[in-house]
Amino acid sequence: KIHDTISNKEEIRQLIQFLSNVDDSKSFALGIVVGRLYNAFYYQTKRILGREPTDIEFKEFLEFVKSRKPDLEDLW
Known part of the structure; x- marks a missing residue:
């Protein structure tokens, strides 16, 4: 499910672009x-x-996010 969540890069890009006037x-x-x-x-x-x-489980989630931060930053 995590993969599904981040696999739609175009949707994420559109959301970021739409909100870029708030903070880019x-x-x-x-x-x-x-x-x-x-x-x-x-x-x-x-x-x-x-x-x-x-x-x-929440701490494991935080560790996952921390360990994958470089990958997550490169999505867009």
Whole structure:
């Protein structure tokens, strides 16, 4: 599901372009991508496991994002 979330690069580019008048920085764009990933993480946990993510799972998500930051920044 994470791959699905970030695979639609054109959609992400359009969202970033649309909001560029608010902030056109790279960190703003990364925030959009991380927000999409968090949304997928949270709702897939609820859908598949029937509960909210635990603190440990959330920390694992944060580590995943941290480890993939260079890849995520290169999406656009």
